[in-house]
Amino acid sequence: MVRESWGTRIGFIFAAVGSAVGLGNLWRFPWMTAENGGSAFLVVYLAIVLIVGVPGLLAEFVIGRRSKRNPAGALRRLAGGSDSWGLVGLLGVFTALVLLSFYSVVGGWILRYVGASATGAYFGNPGTYFGSVDFGVEAAAFHVGFLALTALVVAGGVRSGIEKATKVMTPVIVVLLVALAGWAVSQPGAGAGLSFYLDFDPSYLESHPVSVLQAAAGQALFTLSLGVGTMITYASYLGEDNSLAFDGSVIALLNTGVGFLAGLVVFPLLFALQGGLSETTAGGGPGALFVGVAGAFNQIPFGRVLAVAFFGVVLLAALSSSISMLEIPVAYLVDEHDVPRRAATLGLGGLVLVTGTICALNPGLFTTVSGPVVDTLLTAGLAGFLVFTGWVLGKDALAEYGTGSGALARSLGVPWLWSVRTVLPLFLVWTLALSFL
Ligand code: TRP
Numbered sequence: 001m002v003r004e005s006w007g008t009r010i011g012f013i014f015a016a017v018g019s020a021v022g023l024g025n026l027w028r029f030p031w032m033t034a035e036n037g038g039s040a041f042l043v044v045y046l047a048i049v050l051i052v053g054v055p056g057l058l059a060e061f062v063i064g065r066r067s068k069r070n071p072a073g074a075l076r077r078l079a080g081g082s083d084s085w086g087l088v089g090l091l092g093v094f095t096a097l098v099l100l101s102f103y104s105v106v107g108g109w110i111l112r113y114v115g116a117s118a119t120g121a122y123f124g125n126p127g128t129y130f131g132s133v134d135f136g137v138e139a140a141a142f143h144v145g146f147l148a149l150t151a152l153v154v155a156g157g158v159r160s161g162i163e164k165a166t167k168v169m170t171p172v173i174v175v176l177l178v179a180l181a182g183w184a185v186s187q188p189g190a191g192a193g194l195s196f197y198l199d200f201d202p203s204y205l206e207s208h209p210v211s212v213l214q215a216a217a218g219q220a221l222f223t224l225s226l227g228v229g230t231m232i233t234y235a236s237y238l239g240e241d242n243s244l245a246f247d248g249s250v251i252a253l254l255n256t257g258v259g260f261l262a263g264l265v266v267f268p269l270l271f272a273l274q275g276g277l278s279e280t281t282a283g284g285g286p287g288a289l290f291v292g293v294a295g296a297f298n299q300i301p302f303g304r305v306l307a308v309a310f311f312g313v314v315l316l317a318a319l320s321s322s323i324s325m326l327e328i329p330v331a332y333l334v335d336e337h338d339v340p341r342r343a344a345t346l347g348l349g350g351l352v353l354v355t356g357t358i359c360a361l362n363p364g365l366f367t368t369v370s371g372p373v374v375d376t377l378l379t380a381g382l383a384g385f386l387v388f389t390g391w392v393l394g395k396d397a398l399a400e401y402g403t404g405s406g407a408l409a410r411s412l413g414v415p416w417l418w419s420v421r422t423v424l425p426l427f428l429v430w431t432l433a434l435s436f437l
Helices: 008-020 024-035 039-067 071-078 084-119 126-133 137-155 158-186 189-198 204-208 209-223 230-233 245-272 287-297 303-337 341-361 363-393 394-401 407-410 413-421 423-436
Strands: none
Touching: 008 158, 008 245, 008 287, 024 084, 024 204, 024 209, 024 245, 024 303, 039 071, 039 126, 039 204, 039 209, 039 230, 039 245, 039 341, 039 363, 039 394, 039 413, 039 423, 071 084, 071 189, 071 303, 084 126, 084 137, 084 209, 084 230, 084 287, 084 341, 084 363, 126 158, 126 287, 137 158, 137 189, 137 209, 137 303, 158 189, 158 303, 158 413, 189 245, 204 209, 204 394, 209 230, 209 363, 209 394, 209 423, 230 303, 245 287, 245 394, 245 407, 287 303, 303 341, 363 394, 363 413, 363 423, 407 413, 413 423
């Protein structure tokens, strides 16, 4: 069977931006920022996206386009049939399933909140409402609903499923978010939120340098979908005429822009209407979106309409990311074991149905998996991909990087390769070591 590919160059960009833009930007980024000192975190995070994120993204693109394979098949083949490198890729396939298990639970919350916004179900007491729906049988049911939507797109294939869906979803997300941000910053009292978010105050960074750096690194990898092989898989459907460096820069820029916009929506809402970051809104992560922001909507005119729009955007963003997670193991079964796409989607969907349900019933497990477990797996995975690109592919990586790219991008090839070989993996291993200490 002929392997699938993207129909258009822009189709790849929309799909990759769709993958990158997700709950990481709209749900995780605001509360990471809130927990780690506000503006100072933002600066460190932006630096890491630029210095580690973009080169890492390009490394995954190089592996994917060169091999035209899922992560496990890609590393094994490119290393001349090495089973140990194959295992590094297989770790990515496994991580994707872990990731989707908890992501789909949060996706289920969002799905529920779109409906609950329309009826105003949580308007009376957002904190109590969220506390009663976050885990349990109903949460599991909504997780299954979200997962089914994800599987439906993936079953459609690369061009008529993923590309078609994300080509609509991604622009809608950006436009609606710009509109929401414009509205949020013009709310009376928004200034306090903006200054928390944007006025650079290094004092928190000075007193917690290591934890801020770690959190920023984890967030940068998560938001760019790195370390799992999502970008390997998406780039494996690419033709030779895309400039990887150009596409990668556009993707990173759009993703960062959306994260930034999400902060412009969330912080003004929290400060203008909720009076700041209370324990419930900043602590424990999920609260910021489902309690703090949700609570703001009941205090404004047209609150229901705005709330539906807001959670609708979050839902689209979450879906365009979750399909990129499911696509990894699906591509693995299709490429390596000749399983038909629909059967692979159905089987893997069934598996995540179970693992996600376990997460939806166990708050403790959910918290561990969505935080430290995922951070560790992503960091280790990306370190592996970087070492592979730098030392196993080496000159071939440089050639692949150069294919289809312009003069400026090509002149950055050698520094890119050296950073991929040395500084970047060392940085990741260092953050990994810190998290174990
Ligand atoms: N980047 C997405 C987000 O911000 C999540 C995501 C999709 C992801 N695919 C991934 C994260 C692969 C890590 C690895 O929500």
